[in-house]
Structures are given as structure tokens and as C-alpha cells.
Amino acid sequence: MKICFFHLMPYRFLPDDFEQRYRSVWVDPPHSLFDPEKCSGLYHEFLDELEFAEAQGFDGLCVNEHHNNAYGLMPSPNLMAATLTRRTSRAAVIVLGNSLAAYNPPLRVAEEFAMLDLLSRGRLVAGFPVGTSMDMNFAYGIDPATLRERYYEAHDLVVQAWTRPEVFAFNGKYTQVRYVNIWPQTLQKPHPPVWIPGGGSVETWEWTAKLDYVYCYLSYYGYKRGKATMDGFWEAIARVGADDNPYRAGFLQLVCVADTDAEAERLYFEHVHYFYQKCLNVWEGFAEAPGYRTVKTLQTGTKPQVGAQAKKVRQSLDWQKYLDQGYVIAGSPKTVREQLAECIKSLRVGHLMVLLQIGSMPKDLTLHNTALFAKEVLPHVRDMWPGYKDRWWPSGCAS
Amino acid sequence: MNDGTLVSIRDGAVSFRVRSAGRGPHVVYFHSFHEGSGWSPFLDRLAARYTVHAPLHPGVGGSAGLETLEDVFDLTLAYEELLDALGIGTVTLVGHFFGGMVAAELAAVFPERVARLVLVSPLGLWRDDAPSEDLLILPREDLPAVLFRDPASEAARRWAAGPASEEENLAAQIESIQRRAAMAKFVWPIPDKGIKKRLHRIEAPTLVLWGDADRANPVVYAEAWQQRIKGAALSLLPGGHMVLHETPDVAAAAVAEFVGR
Secondary structure (H helix, E strand, C coil): CEEEEECCCCCCCCCCCHHHHCCCCECCCCHHHCCHHHHHHHHHHHHHHHHHHHHHCCCEEEECCCCCECCCCCCCHHHHHHHHHHHCCCCEEEECCCCHHHCCCCHHHHHHHHHHHHHCCCCEEEECCCCCHHHHHHHCCCCHHHHHHHHHHHHHHHHHHHHCCCCEEEECCCCEEEEECCCCCCCCCCCCCEEEEECCCHHHHHHHHHHCCEEEECCCCHHHHHHHHHHHHHHHHHHCCCCCCHHHEEEEEEEEECCCHHHHHHHHHHHHHHHHHHHCCCCHHHHCCCCCCCHHHHCCCCCCCCCHHHHHHHHCCCHHHHHHCCCEEEECHHHHHHHHHHHHHHHCCCEEEEECCCCCCCHHHHHHHHHHHHHHHHHHHCCCCCCCCCCCCCCCCCC | CCCCEEEEEHHHCEEEEEEEECCCCEEEEECCCCCCCCCCHHHHHHHCCCEEEEECCCCCCCCECHHHCCCHHHHHHHHHHHHHHCCCCCEEEEEECHHHHHHHHHHHHCHHHEEEEEEECCCCCCCCCCCCCCCCCCCHHHHHHHHCCCCCCHHHHHHHCCCCCHHHHHHHHHHHHHHHHHHHHHHCCCCCCCHHHCHHHCCCCEEEEEECCCCCCCCHHHHHHHHHCCCCEEEEECCCCCHHHHCHHHHHHHHHHHHCC
């Protein structure tokens, strides 16, 4: 079992009445709410937390990409990963990832990931998300009708740039390059492991399964709601006739550990509430550009993670509901251990990603949560899935 | 009016569902984001004097082949091929918002095919100081106030009336998303796709028609369109962005007066 520490890098200083006064945390939150002095401090705080996680024994450190977003201050996760390569030496550096369609030419991703792989001495996991509608269609202006086609084409170009031995020409619909020949090349061969963060698109399950990549569901709504999505992935795996190795799957879960269940509520409620009420406050119009999801996925009837309906559900939440619905696994070490084991088993995930810095959680509390998790929870779940080989773990990390 | 016939071009790579009605000279109508099935009381009135053809855009309600069309130019060529397939030589074009852009592109690229041109609050120009509303993404409950001069009017209420059952509701939502997605492909994220460089090529006598209370596509654009098209006439009608649906009689009369026979 691999346990990874995931960081979103949220802005911690949104005003108390943010969700009443502003329509969206994403795409158009006003600059007047942004304090560069504070953000400068936050970056160092967040990097300290990631480095601390390695020291505490986490297997991997995860960063991701968002744009125009007050809960994700990482337009370039590669910059954060680069600093981590210098201050860590053991953990996998998991970039989840680079939204391929946003790079022109997408060779930039092949090059930067190769640099990160070399800098980290082969500890890189290369993540390729399609990217959310907010990031890709609104913040970056990419037309939803062609986003997925651009993504698939860019993926083919990047993988070919990593693996083909010769200089070659790439005559794509969206990218034409006469001389593809990236320097440097990756350290891991044939290339770093590829993980695909997805949001429940039917097509992504099939595609990930066929290409033998890891599928990661980065859900904010916990393992109970995440089960339908992960089941969909495992069904796709069965359809292509692949084995059911749990290391094919990754899942993000919010976790809060304290000495007792009551203490967990006292310490963490305000920060969890900040996350769900402010950080996920996305205007309905931005939740999903027309054409972002395919008709096949729309027909499954699943709703986007943000938007008006999601907001209505979130507004009624109190601590007990966050827990009962599994959005957050929180409580004493015993409580967390039991629920996390259930989460891992029911979703069949070999790569668990935990979010331990949540919403407005300050550094001292994040370190407390991280240390308690590492000491009281991590050793008890580490030995799950014995007998399975993780073929999707970077070769530069001791396994 | 009927459910339309399927007309294919490019060996079937693109097919249009074309609804036709009426008799008399040919008029082709191009619809916009929020016109549902593509037929309306306005078109009924036009059909009293003309043979009206209303093709659904590729990707909308049974018209297919969107994935093969790359940009506005490609779409324009496809519509010219549709005119051939329909056996129409020279024709009057009418279009609303997105459809107005399509009609103007056709008239600019193929000036010899267009007899008269009627642009109803067309999309395609852009001013930073007066952006048109992002109609593709506005939540449904916010639309009536932007689309209609009076959101409490009969026309607005008829437009807003949705299906009752949950299942129909999902189907209706998917239809709406598909319809908007199909047109978004050509105008995302800003509808300025270069038409301003082509408008001088239009030869057809042109009427620019606008609702005087258009909150979606500000009236400042009306003058810009009129100025850029040689000899274009401008007519402001009492109404909002959906003026064709708000006052179909007045709008159809204005079109008929301009087009004649």
C-alpha cells in the first residue's frame, strides 16, 4: 500500500462572508481578496508541510494544477515539484498533473517532466489530467468541443517524444512539429509512470484501462460517494480483460486525526467548513462549459462536483454530516484507521492520497495532523494489499 | 411545418436536419443558442409568404458531423454546400445572433449567392467596453431576464416552460447542453473570429434588426454592423434579444417589408 500526502495549496485568508458576497472561488474571484505578502508566506508554509510529510514517512508527495483559483494556488505544479526534488530524497514526486491541452506545443510537458525526472533521480510520477472545465475552458479559453481530442493528441505526442529513438515528424490536427527531438530525455524507462486524474468520465475509464495507466479519482466528497466512480473504473478494467491489481487505482480522501473524536471536531471543524463552504463555492455558470462532458457521460446522470446543486447540498452540512457522508474521515486514530481501511478496501485502491491540510488549516495544525496520521494511522494500513506488485511506482524510489 | 428532412453533404460526413414550410421565394433561417427545436411562430409568419428552410446546426437535434467541422470557415463552406444540396441558387438569409453570424459569413464569402440579408442581433463583433452576455453558460433561471424585454411576458414564460418528469428533464438538459456545445465550438471563448475583416465583401442589400432593449447583445453593436456593411439599413424594434419570439408579427412584417417578393 502506498500512502501519499496531497497538497492543494489553498488561499487561507478568504473573508468570513466570502460565499455570500462573491459568486465564485474559481475563474473570477476578485484580486482585491489576494494579498501577495500573505501568499508569499503561504508557499513556504505549504512546501514545509510537504517536506515534513516525507520526513514523517509518507511514500509520495502530490501537487496539482489549477488556474484562477483561490483554493489552488498552483498554476504550475512543476515549479513546486522542482523545489521538492532538491529538498527531498526518498518520496515519489507525484505531479497530478499537467493538463496537456493547455500547453502549446505539448512538448513542453514532455520536456519539463523529463527535467523533473532527472532532477528527482527517477522519482517522478507523470499525471495527465484533461483538466477541469473551470481551468481549461474558462481560465485558459480552450473550446470544450475539442478539449478531449486535443488532450488525446497531446498525450500521444508526449509519449512518443519520450519513447521513440529517432527524430520524428508529428503531423497532428492541433500540433504540427517537423522535428520532434526533446533534450533531455527521461531517466525512467521507457518513461515515468503515468497516472490519470479523472472526474468520472466514462471515456477516461476505458482509455486509462486500455493504456494500462493508473486511474486517480480526486474527489472532494469522500469514499462513500466515490464508490460509484471507482466501480465504473473497475468495470472498465474487467471489460478490457486486465487484472484487478489495486495499484491500478488512486483515490483522494480528506482526513483529520486527533486524540479523540471530540477533539477532532474542536480542532478541525472550522477548517473543513472553510473548505466546503468557501473553496468549493463555484458559480453554476462556470461548473461545466457546454460540451465539456460527453453525451455518454451526461447520460449516466452524474452531476458535477461543483455548481448550484452541489452548493445546495453543501450548505446544509455540519460536522456530523461531513463524517456520516464520508466526505471527511475524522476522529481518534482508531476511528480513522477503521474507516480508512474500509475506504481502501471498498474502492480497491493501492495508491491512497490523503489531504491533511484542509481549507484554512494553519501550519502548526497541519503538522499536528500529519504527524498523528504518520504515527498512529499509516503503519496500520501500510501492509494492505499484500502480494500485489506496484508496477506504477517510480523506479527511483525504494519500494 | 414538419420534423424536417435529412440532407447530407460530403458523402454523408455532415448531415443537416432541415425544417421547411411555406411557398414562394426561398428564405433560409439560421437559429441561435436558445431557440430549442429551431421552429417558431416567427417562422410560421414568414412561411406565409416564403418557402422557409430552417436547418439545425451540425450537432443540434439530429444534424450530425460537428466533429468534422473545424472552424467558422469550414461551417460556412458546409452551409454553401447545403444550399447546393437543397437546389437553391440565390437566396435570402435570415439569422439570429449565432445564426446571424453564420448568415453574414455566407454573405461575405459567397456574395453571389445571397439576394438579401437580414441580421437579427448578430454575434461576431467584440468590444471590450461592451461585451455581449455569455449566453452559452448563463444558468437557465438567469436567462429570461437577459433574453427578454419583459421576463414576465407570455413569450418568456412559454420559452421557460420545461418538461415535467425527471427523465424528460435529464433528456431536456442534455439536449440544451448539446445544442449550446455545438455552437460554442465556433465562437468559444470570444465570438470575434475575424468577421470584421470580411464584412466589406457583402454585396446583398442588408437589414440589421435589433430589439431596442437587447440586454444580451448591446445595441451599440447594431451601429457597428450597419457601418461595416455597405448600405445596410438598421431597424430597432420594441423588444429584447428574443425580439423574434417576443413580437413575431412585427418582426416578420419588418423582414417581409425589406425582402419583398
